[in-house]
Amino acid sequence: MNLRRALFSGGVVVVFTAAGLFAADNSTGGAVTSPAVYVPDMSHANGPLPDGVLAWNSLTLETNVETGQELARFTFGFTNVATRADISLVTNVVTTASLTTTNITAVTNFTPVSVVITDTHASCGCTTAQLPQKPWIIPPGGTGNFGVTVNLAGQTGMLFKMITVFTDKGSKDLFMRINIQPLVIPSLTDAERARDVEIAKADRQAVFKTDCATCHVRHAEGKYGKPLYDMVCAVCHETEHRAATVPDLHNLKVSTNDEFWRTWIAHGRAGSLMPAFSTADGGPLNDMQIATVAAYLNTAIPPQPVPAATNAPASK
Ligand code: HEC
Numbered sequence: 416m417n418l419r420r421a422l423f424s425g426g427v428v429v430v431f432t433a434a435g436l437f438a439a440d441n442s443t444g445g446a447v448t449s450p451a452v453y454v455p456d457m458s459h460a461n462g463p464l465p466d467g468v469l470a471w472n473s474l475t476l477e478t479n480v481e482t483g484q485e486l487a488r489f490t491f492g493f494t495n496v497a498t499r500a501d502i503s504l505v506t507n508v509v510t511t512a513s514l515t516t517t518n519i520t521a522v523t524n525f526t527p528v529s530v531v532i533t534d535t536h537a538s539c540g541c542t543t544a545q546l547p548q549k550p551w552i553i554p555p556g557g558t559g560n561f562g563v564t565v566n567l568a569g570q571t572g573m574l575f576k577m578i579t580v581f582t583d584k585g586s587k588d589l590f591m592r593i594n595i596q597p598l599v600i601p602s603l604t605d606a607e608r609a610r611d612v613e614i615a616k617a618d619r620q621a622v623f624k625t626d627c628a629t630c631h632v633r634h635a636e637g638k639y640g641k642p643l644y645d646m647v648c649a650v651c652h653e654t655e656h657r658a659a660t661v662p663d664l665h666n667l668k669v670s671t672n673d674e675f676w677r678t679w680i681a682h683g684r685a686g687s688l689m690p691a692f693s694t695a696d697g698g699p700l701n702d703m704q705i706a707t708v709a710a711y712l713n714t715a716i717p718p719q720p721v722p723a724a725t726n727a728p729a730s731k
């Protein structure tokens with residue numbers, strides 16, 4: 416073998432490999448091709464996933480949700496573009512009258528291969544990926560997608576979440592941005608307001624029904640405490656243009672306690688516009704929800720007026 420020629424035709428890097436392969440497999444006449452059999456090779460599973468393995472539709476997804484929405488949902492999609500480079504050596508023996516030369520040429524073939532998604536790991540317990548199966552074998556050239564849900568309970572503002580996808584060829588971080596938009600309380604025209612109040616005077620529970628419920632009991636299911644107050648009470652008690660008959664709960668002239676809040680929430684007051692929220696009275700809230708809103712208000716709104724006996728000096 417003319418190693419000098421090999422250097423010229425194959426290039427430095429290839430030739431070192433080539434020379435080894437050539438030497439090892441001399442009996443086949445010098446042409447060596449690695450077998451095209453897919454063998455999952457986990458030796459790279461711990462590093463980052465290189466480019467050119469999975470082509471992602473997007474590495475960062477973004478969504479806007481309304482305050483009170485329970486889940487944000489994303490779908491990540493990809494195509495398996497992974498290949499394995501097979502180097503074949505082609506040997507040419509050229510004999511002229513005066514000289515015999517051996518040319519070794521390296522030919523690289525790219526063979527598409529499978530990728531195995533083994534697992535995912537999220538940046539927080541609130542984020543979960545739904546893989547169709549584990550391990551998930553993506554055939555050569557195959558496409559796939561999977562959902563990721565982020566539980567938004569108790570969250571506000573802009574959230575950033577990450578999910579790491581582990582494969583046999585390395586891991587990839589995918590990002591999600593969730594913009595929780597402030598709750599928009601729509602403004603009403605005077606005519607609408609007057610009409611709604613007339614309806615409520617006839618039936619104070621009307622706010623929980625059909626049209627009225629779209630503004631008055633949005634996203635109440637599964638909510639407790641302050642988030643629930645924001646969804647079902649604030650529309651009447653915290654709005655700027657509310658009727659004069661709707662009291663400011665932060666400045667009540669009566670003494671309050673847990674029982675006071677619970678009773679008002681559960682039963683409201685017949686003959687007024689304050690509805691009864693308990694399911695027993697035909698309202699939308701269960702006992703647990705009522706208890707947590709009462710507990711929230713009892714903490715957030717200190718009893719007024721403070722009885723003199725408990726008016727001790729501040730301890731901290
Ligand atoms: C449809 C509008 C509306 C909604 C929704 C509403 N309220 Fe009221 N609320 C009123 C009105 C009107 C009154 C005054 C009742 C009266 O005239 O006695 C009132 C009175 C009250 C009072 C009595 C205050 C006092 O003066 O002693 C409390 C406490 C109260 N509401 C709490 C709540 C809580 C907590 C929620 C949510 C679970 C809620 N309200 C939802 C309209 C509303």
Ligand code: HEC
Nearest residue numbers: 601603611614615621622626627630650654656657658688
């Ligand atoms: C488009 C959203 C929306 C819808 C639909 C809606 N409301 Fe309201 N409601 C509000 C807002 C906002 C307030 C707070 C006062 C304001 O800004 O006008 C309110 C306040 C009230 C009040 C307290 C009195 C007052 O004016 O402050 C009552 C009672 C009421 N609504 C009853 C109803 C009834 C009954 C219906 C269905 C016929 C209804 N609402 C439909 C948004 C709505």
